[in-house]
Amino acid sequence: MSTAGLSIPFKAEFDVNSQEFSLSGVVRPRSINEIAGNISMLKAAIDQVRGVLYINVKRLVQMNNTAFHAFARVVLDACQARPDIRFVIVTSSVVGWTTRMFGHLNKIEPQITIEVYDSKFYPGQSFVENTSFIPILRTQTKMTWRHERTILPRHGMRSGITMADICCGIGDFVVLVQKEFQPARIVALDHSKASLAYARDVAAGFGITDIEYTYGDASEMLLEGNQFDFVSCRHSLQIFNQPDALLAELYRICKPGGRVYVTNEKNSHCLGEPRSQSIQWTYNEVAKLFSHFEMDVELGPKSRRYLTDAGFEDIVVESFMVTNLDGDAQDFADVIAAWEDVYAGEMSVKRGDSPEFIQRFRQGFQDHIFAALHPKGYAGWPIWVASGRKPR
Amino acid sequence: MDVAEKAPAEATFEPLLQIEMEMGTFLSNWHHCDQLSTFIARIISHNRTDPVRHSNFFSSALNELLEVSFRGGSPDGQIGCAVYRHGRTERVKLTFPCLSRQRQFFSEAVSNTRREDALARYLDSISTGLTPSRDVVLLDLAINFDAQIRLENSAPPSITLVVDLPLEGIVS
Ligand SMILES: C[S@@+](CC[C@H](N)C(=O)[O-])C[C@H]1O[C@@H](n2cnc3c(N)ncnc32)[C@H](O)[C@@H]1O
Numbered sequence: 001m002s003t004a005g006l007s008i009p010f011k012a013e014f015d016v017n018s019q020e021f022s023l024s025g026v027v028r029p030r031s032i033n034e035i036a037g038n039i040s041m042l043k044a045a046i047d048q049v050r051g052v053l054y055i056n057v058k059r060l061v062q063m064n065n066t067a068f069h070a071f072a073r074v075v076l077d078a079c080q081a082r083p084d085i086r087f088v089i090v091t092s093s094v095v096g097w098t099t100r101m102f103g104h105l106n107k108i109e110p111q112i113t114i115e116v117y118d119s120k121f122y123p124g125q126s127f128v129e130n131t132s133f134i135p136i137l138r139t140q141t142k143m144t145w146r147h148e149r150t151i152l153p154r155h156g157m158r159s160g161i162t163m164a165d166i167c168c169g170i171g172d173f174v175v176l177v178q179k180e181f182q183p184a185r186i187v188a189l190d191h192s193k194a195s196l197a198y199a200r201d202v203a204a205g206f207g208i209t210d211i212e213y214t215y216g217d218a219s220e221m222l223l224e225g226n227q228f229d230f231v232s233c234r235h236s237l238q239i240f241n242q243p244d245a246l247l248a249e250l251y252r253i254c255k256p257g258g259r260v261y262v263t264n265e266k267n268s269h270c271l272g273e274p275r276s277q278s279i280q281w282t283y284n285e286v287a288k289l290f291s292h293f294e295m296d297v298e299l300g301p302k303s304r305r306y307l308t309d310a311g312f313e314d315i316v317v318e319s320f321m322v323t324n325l326d327g328d329a330q331d332f333a334d335v336i337a338a339w340e341d342v343y344a345g346e347m348s349v350k351r352g353d354s355p356e357f358i359q360r361f362r363q364g365f366q367d368h369i370f371a372a373l374h375p376k377g378y379a380g381w382p383i384w385v386a387s388g389r390k391p392r
Numbered sequence: 393m394d395v396a397e398k399a400p401a402e403a404t405f406e407p408l409l410q411i412e413m414e415m416g417t418f419l420s421n422w423h424h425c426d427q428l429s430t431f432i433a434r435i436i437s438h439n440r441t442d443p444v445r446h447s448n449f450f451s452s453a454l455n456e457l458l459e460v461s462f463r464g465g466s467p468d469g470q471i472g473c474a475v476y477r478h479g480r481t482e483r484v485k486l487t488f489p490c491l492s493r494q495r496q497f498f499s500e501a502v503s504n505t506r507r508e509d510a511l512a513r514y515l516d517s518i519s520t521g522l523t524p525s526r527d528v529v530l531l532d533l534a535i536n537f538d539a540q541i542r543l544e545n546s547a548p549p550s551i552t553l554v555v556d557l558p559l560e561g562i563v564s
């Protein structure tokens with residue numbers, strides 16, 4: 001039996017500027033002597049901080065009782081010796097047992113509190129994990145699939161590979177991939193429990209039982225490194241306030257020689273005829289609106305740079321335009337209507353825009369729908385596809 | 393005979409996997425605990441709702457059990473680990489040889505997990521002990537993983553720990 005390459009190395013670090021001591025990976029020592037160095041590091045950290053010490057266990061994948069007791073002991077002793085400092089243990093909702101285990105420390109010493117970092121952690125979370133997005137995502141994927149199905153093989157998709165789809169949403173992309181390309185293993189990760197529940201239902205409806213849908217934070221994944229031939233992340237780099245951090249994670253889980261595949265938009269380039277000016281004005285505003293919430297929906301053409309900076313080689317970039325002529329024009333119109341609901345109906349309101357602005361903002365979406373359904377009209381939604389190979 | 397052994401649910405648990413190993417071989421390397429728990433967890437979790445996280449939770453719990461047998465077991469004989477499933481619960485049966493005073497110890501530790509003051513004992517041990525006792529490891533499983541733990545009769549010098557882990561409900 002070999003588990004080579006499966007375990008995540010244990011790491012303890014202290015950053016004095018953020019007063020944060022972090023533990024990550026797998027720590028299962030036989031005796032506390034094996035972690036003596038890390039224990040001293042924690043003690044030294046406590047000596048240096050003022051006010052509060054953050055103990056970050058977000059990426060602590062495994063910790064046995066021996067290690068837990070040793071670290072807990074240091075913190076509990078410090079509570080006695082240093083009533084002037086507070087301890088905030090930062091856990092994640094993904095590794096639920098850490099929250100339970102560390103949670104007990106608060107019952108012993110109220111100076112120790114627990115924070116689950118990902119209960120509210122990225123600026124656009126409430127919009128993006130919003131269930132009202134679910135029906136749009138499905139129609140969107142149906143429209144983009146017509147193109148991606150022929151594009152994917154140029155980016156490394158083939159049968160028998162192991163793949164991960166990160167920020168999988170409602171998971172219909174992987175269902176389509178499974179039917180078309182038959183990869184050997186598919187892991188699909190998202191941070192929306194509602195979307196994942198929906199995804200599992202969709203897969204079950206297709207009689208597909210072997211897609212591993214998992215709850216997680218794409219920027220702090222528990223998945224081991226170097227394990228996938230193909231890692232996709234669709235329409236999602238653009239909604240992260242730190243796309244490079246997410247890309248670093250995609251890189252990490254990809255096998256050397258494997259490829260990371262991302263798709264993104266440049267919303268200001270959505271177009272339509274007739275009424276092109278109103279449409280263009282609105283989509284320019286969409287880009288500004290997202291950037292207000294720290295999301296860059298103009299990212300598409302920047303993906304070459306992002307992939308290069310992340311260390312990928314053999315970068316391939318292409319673009320395609322979803323249009324009202326691809327299939328069902330009504331599908332196109334439905335997607336735009338859903339965008340209007342969320343962008344004008346929720347996000348713009350949340351930003352505090354005036355009713356006049358919102359009315360004009362809505363008009364552009366209406367005009368885009370008009371163009372899509374017009375017998376002589378044309379409406380488009382451009383997408384950029386980019387992939388890069390992780391060096392061997 | 394242990395009363396719990398006659399629990400009617402017994403029959404409905406379906407076997408998933410069974411591993412046997414010479415105890416001497418198992419004891420030759422501490423990392424066997426980590427490797428076996430990781431390996432078994434992956435295999436049995438593949439058809440759970442969230443296989444990645446189920447496997448993480450299961451590995452945590454199983455590793456503690458294996459560590460307990462590593463620390464408390466004796467080298468002659470076999471260690472056996474079998475995993476069963478019923479609904480949202482996995483059952484681990486871990487059989488290993490140990491000395492008779494260890495048997496006594498285990499039966500006390502197991503009954504402590506069912507006492508009303510289990511949480512208080514657990515907290516007490518975190519706040520006082522420098523290293524966890526095996527007693528505490530079983531309390532940890534009962535408290536943090538909602539485990540139900542009992543001992544099943546097996547031929548001396550072996551003992552069998554039976555641990556029901558309702559992880560599917562905790563994970564998803
Ligand atoms: C715009 S949707 C794209 C979904 C899907 N890839 C598609 O193309 O239909 C973005 C997805 O990213 C997920 N997401 C956002 N932040 C995340 C995070 N930190 N970790 C994992 N998923 C996240 C959201 O829940 C949402 O499903």
